[in-house]
Amino acid sequence: MNNTIENIKNHRSIRQYLDKDISDEIIDEIIKAAQAMPNSINGQQTTVIAIRDKSKKEKLAELVGNQEYVAKAPVFLVFVMDFYRTYLAGEKTGSKQIIHEDIESALVGAVDSGITLGAAIIAAESLGLGTVPIGGIRKNPEEVIELLDLPKYTFPLVGLAIGYPSDESHTKPRIPFESFRHNDTYNKEAIENSIDSYDEEMEAYLKDIGRYDKEKNWSTLTSSVYQNIYYPKVKDAMKKQGFTPAK
Template identity: 55%
Template sequence: MKDVIETIKNHRSIRHYLDKPIPDAVLNEILQAAQSMPTSINGQQLSLIVIKDKNKRQKIAHLTGDQPWIAQAPVLVIFTADFYRSDLACRKNGQRQVIHESVEGTLVGAVDAGIAMGAAIIAAESLGLGIVPIGAVRRDPAQMINLLELPPYTYPLVGLVIGYPADPSALKPRFPSGTFVHEEVYQKDGVQNAIDEYDKKMEDYYKERGDKQTDWSSQVTGAYKQVYFPQVYPTMKKQGFLNDK
């Protein structure tokens, strides 16, 4: 048990990978760990698209904003919200599925994908592999949906690069636990001071890494001052996720 917890606490995202395939037995362990996680009402509204083909991974690397580690690592898994199966189940029972049209349905799909990805990450890292999540599979969702041949009521939520690390990255600092774990109610006092202190830590971290980022608050400001993947909403609607309920 202690080894599992230490593996989790030692997590870091890897962006340089060896040219080394993952044995099928090892990859299957990771995928089974993901599938073993709970889903809302046991609806299992999640599918994993496993991409091993080099050419397809290169296309996805370009679609995600030219992220070379996607093509470099041997496997990319795309976690996909999947209400296509449940729609067929509803039709089998003579009913019309509605949940995929609601914000609740979108949240259910995203939460279940996050739970499954967490398990996949822990499993992969416990087996000596490295990972990096890829939110930018939503950067050009129309082309991603077409490339993956996704049916209605499905949507690509996030990718996970898996491979053998070429070199370990530095462990990234986190916020103090007191601003992450709140007792009974949200504790607003001290959050601003914690941001100031964390910015200093991240500034040192980025300098040591030679990164262009300066600190945490400027990083999130640059991202969150805009909707950075504006095609998500219109493509979700085209896939049947209306988000109007």
């Protein structure tokens, strides 16, 4: 396979970084790669905020759940679902925007931001940088919105810490490929048959990296998380930003 595919398959989350700056030219190239990705109706409803300010990174590290590597990373990107831009287009043309009143806005925004996030990760890692996505940007969304001065019809969806790796972490095993790729229809049997074997693989991996006592295996970790609403402040914060799909 080519180098791009090998780089993607070699992905691992990097949380420890060298004390080495990243030039604006490199960050621009990463964000331009993200911007080049496809998006719904060419609405371009994603904005990326690059954060270098030390105090702001330290505050974000606290808000996302005391994840110190957010503060230590030279650059932290925040991917924002942005229907403010399209709202302004509607104001210009006299066509009232109502997409933010439907769940479709959240789906469009999440898909488009996810595509741009993936491109940014691939671009950064192709340049020898390490990354780790931070879903915790949604843990305290109102404070993040205030800190970043986000207008109505926008919402911070995910962050990305970027830096030169100080060490190489392990590559985390993925679910068996035959339960990931399905042909023509959804294969429930493949899913059901894969869980035990994947739990066993994850147990070995977690023991190897010293996290078995905390996580046990895939089933234990995911079920412990998803028995609750992961980030319960999101719903009310989205309403305050003008997203009202349940009204």
